[in-house]
Amino acid sequence: MDTIKAINSRRSIKSFDKNHKMTQQEIIQLLELAILSPTSYNIQNWRFVTITDQSIKDKLSELSHGQQHVSEASLVIILCADLNSWDKDPQRYWENIPEEPRIALINSLRNSYSGKPGLQRDEAMRSCGMAAQTIMIAARSMGYDTCPMKGFDYNKVGGAINLPDDHVISMMVVVGKRTKDPSPRGGQLPLSEITFKNHF
């Protein structure tokens, strides 16, 4: 599908065919595209928990104020981030570049993130945001629809997926075959109100 069409036709869909199953190949394709999303210093801090089992989707639906589309979706992806990825063998992130710039990058990376929990968390949200949008646009082009979600109990979902202590959940994206078209967009702000030339 053309990129502009995929971006234009992406909508948050709330009704999916609960009998539809994605193939393993489709799920892998989606994840392989997701991990082409950029991250600061290439730290690849995102971690993706994928769920296709009906009983777990039903549990996640319960933890999302009973929202049915979590149960109905073919795939639920919980986008998490490792807050300490910057400190875990960072040479892996630039193994294909010469040693000298690699060492300089590692030093710069440590200077940037060490002792800065606020920045580590910002990076988790930013990176997952970018990856989530890749997933949503890619899914659209593969004939699927999606819904990004944060309306769930983060603590309980964290418990259900054994979220490590130094990880956070950023958001959830559900993927499936739509059974109902969305309503017109709710109320878009005009470009003139949210864009600024040179300064506010």
Added chain:
Amino acid sequence: MDTIKAINSRRSIKSFDKNHKMTQQEIIQLLELAILSPTSYNIQNWRFVTITDQSIKDKLSELSHGQQHVSEASLVIILCADLNSWDKDPQRYWENIPEEPRIALINSLRNSYSGKPGLQRDEAMRSCGMAAQTIMIAARSMGYDTCPMKGFDYNKVGGAINLPDDHVISMMVVVGKRTKDPSPRGGQLPLSEITFKNHF
């Protein structure tokens, strides 16, 4: 351009043709696609500051540790967010839906964000992350390249753009015509290390 090709070929580019100018129409097209990105409760919390003036790009380059591609890019977009967008006439965000669900949404929105500065900031980073990736993929499909950036002096850039007190900068995306192809990807983590079935 096909969506999958746009996602695959998006790379962080560091060398742009400094003589290339984007048309106003292209810039508007890019921004109109960006604002189709989802936001929680449709709060549309992003704010986009666009810069094409050479003297301001040069200043931003200085504030980005002298990184040349900020000067060379045709367009610099500073992705900001209004932390209080949830509280500013939220009926605008669902003006096209009936009154009863609209009022319920407004109440739910206020419950979600009121008195939660951490969540407001998370939302800024998430929303801007999603919009940034839309911009980068859309730009690719329009024949441009991009580089997402956070390596700049946030306080000084905030000052330069008159950032309002209740706004934050999330990141910067520079857009332009590449003059040098990127090196191979630095070191991608295998899917097996960053994806998990059902739980960690």
